[in-house]
Amino acid sequence: MSLKRRDFLKIVAGLGFSGLINPSSIYSQLNRVQPKAKGREGRRLILIQLIGGNDGLNTLIPFEDDIYYKSRPKISLKKENVLKINSEQGLHHSLKNTFSLYKEGQMALIQGVGMDNPNLSHFRAMDIIETGSSSNEVLKNGWLARTFNETNTSYDWNGVVLGGGFLGPLRGDNLKSLSLKNLKFFKNSTEKLQKLNIKELSLLSKKNEALSHILNVEKSLQKTNAKFNEINAMETFSEGKRFPLKKQVETALTLIQSNPQIPVFVLTIPGFDTHRNQLKRHEVLMGNLDQTISTLTKGLKKIDQWDSSLILTYSEFGRRVAENESLGTDHGTANVFFALGGKVRGGIYGKRPSLKNLDKGNLVYTTDYRSIYYSIQKKWFHFPKIERSHKLISFV
């Protein structure tokens, strides 16, 4: 009689409690023994979604450009406050911790990111950027769901969305992506699940696609339950002061420590639709982003997962170059993305979009956003099967 993996883990976790073994290291080793994806193993992507359209120009500020100050007489950021990364550009003053990561060479800034014929509706633009489509094409599945589908990976789970909402870039992958909001609720509810005899069920559900889908979700919940039992033994990440995404960050770190193989995590920060009184609000938002990034980074370093993590921020669109009459900015186009991680090649990538040659008051993009996705597929995860026509960027 062989010991079932699950039972074994329980024992291991128990030992961990008594301080004999560090459970996390054994756990991750166990995971490595398993047959894994064809791509680079143990690497993960942590997406931070900035909902509402982050203002790229006040995030990465062209402080030597007169047009910037002329277009934004009231809401531009002063040169002396900017955290300078070179002689003409600098980061928002609230991004202090992020800036120090830049100085350590572990942060890449990709500028001028956009697409042809950008759509300025929040919903549509978010659809486009999450499915990885062109602006006049409607795709059903998220770009990551399609990636995993194309590469036949064999992760236990492909990803976790931490807001508890729809799967976003993982949409279409209901069976191997978890959507969860509150780990405690998730854990408690999965523990209370009735046991279903899945074998018996599969027979019944053969002709009923809806039923087999539900059973698959039930299955992955039961599987989750078995694994989530281990979480108690892990480190806690709940130190430090409060900020809006604290819960999501802590949950992500806890999950990463207990399941280092999960390749995708999605965190969401809302509120970037700064049509009015932008200066103050954006300062708070940038502060939140900075807190989120630094807490994540510290946590990842603590559990020795910094080198295997890539953090990427994205937003549905950037904002108009000129300020509007309510001290804010309207929906715009090209934007700046952050990529951070132990293996990131720091620096600034892509051409700075011109503030002179605008398209209806909007920046003209210089880097197709799908180049970033393609680089992640190719250079970060090393999925050999993925082939796209987009240019590769070497930030990882």
Place this chain on the structure above:
Amino acid sequence: MKRKSFKILITLFFFLIGHKVFALTRSEAKHLLARTRFFYSEKDLRFFMKQDKLKAARFAIGAYKGNQLKKETPHFLVQLRRKKKKMIKALRKEDWKSFNREFLFFYNNYLQESKKNMMVLPLPESEMSKREARRMMRKIQNFFFPRLQKWWIRRMISSEEPFREVLTLFWHNHFTTSFKAVKDLNLLYQQNELWREKALGSFGELARSAIYDPALGLYLDLPKSKKNKPNENLARELFELFTLGIGNYSEKDIKEASRALTGFRYNRLKDIYIFNEKLHDGSNKVIFGKQGNFDPEDLIDIILKKSETSRFIVKKIWKEFVHPNITKKELDYFSNIFKNNNYDIRKLFLSIFTSDSFYEMKNRGALVKSPIHFILSYYSFLNEKGIRPKSFNINVIMRMSKKMGMELFNPPNVRGWTGYTSWINTNTLLQRKALVRRFWKYRILRNSNIPFRKERFVKKVANIYLPLPPIIDLGKGAKSKKVFNLLSGPIFQLR
């Protein structure tokens, strides 16, 4: 010879036995009810089991009800409309004194309960601007939004014509419009009544009303569509999502159609759309190879002449009411009926619900309950048995529906809720299970006379409320948990 006498015998046999033979079986009656209502009771099921297919279909659709549909304007809206008008007038004249008077009325009357929703304070006249005023008006709309949602949920629960309510939701999800984008409760209410009123009429009429509907127009940027600079948003969605389906038109058709759709003007005081000949691009257009100086009415006529429209709508209806996939034969047959009957929605449903295809075994329990279907089914079950905790109220239904991915009046985007299997992910399934657990109170059960531990009762629940046989073993496990397990199990998620 032999065959003929056999036929006579059969006829005689059916004549004698009468309608009992033709009456729906339990499984058939359940199937019809599950597809035409958000929820049903044991009494409903018994009633349908006495009807033959035709009568059952007529009852399900709501024939025999005549035209007694009456509008029930939600109370809060009557007041809100009047005040809104005054505020708009004041805003236009920049008469901040009167504006503030109206705003203070809301502020004083509702501030107590609105700590979260209406954090905006009245401003002194000197600080007012048009932009500020609009923001304050939006805050009021946001505050009352849950009331509109709850009004609809109450209608779903208490309607005399349950199928009309089911269809109202169906058309809401077809001609999508969201509060997030439109931000006006009266417009959404009017649109909702429009779908309800025309739910079972002609689809042509429905599509025509849709392009005159101000909420839909605002949602799809119609006010931005000018004679010399037409906006393609409505034309595109009209073709792609509302009538023809993707692939049945060219980009050129969209461009030309968007010119045909210019000329609408939104009257904000009356909350209506008016077509103004002067603002309309009356020049020549080529749509689907036909030439003419088409206006919006012509455009709908052109769309209705195309058989793709009939096929697209039948396919969508099939997906929501019968089975996710329709066979070519079924599609040919029903789309012909639909088109040849002037797109009569009632007739289409009558022919579907009396057909053999509808009752095929593979269709039973083949669809997924939407959050509203699920919550209301559980709610009505508890109600019927007299074991609903008071805390399970309309507010909870509204909030939980949102948590499970369905916020009424706020479909995620213009495609609407994609439904079917997309309703169920790990989070939403846990939410559904948690809801059942939360309101399954043993304290209440023990005080009721429901024999919830008895084998017989458990089987009865399964027989009446589950679309398929339960896949959990009813013989095993703790007795007290059996009914609970049925209601939080996988089969109850289906319809």
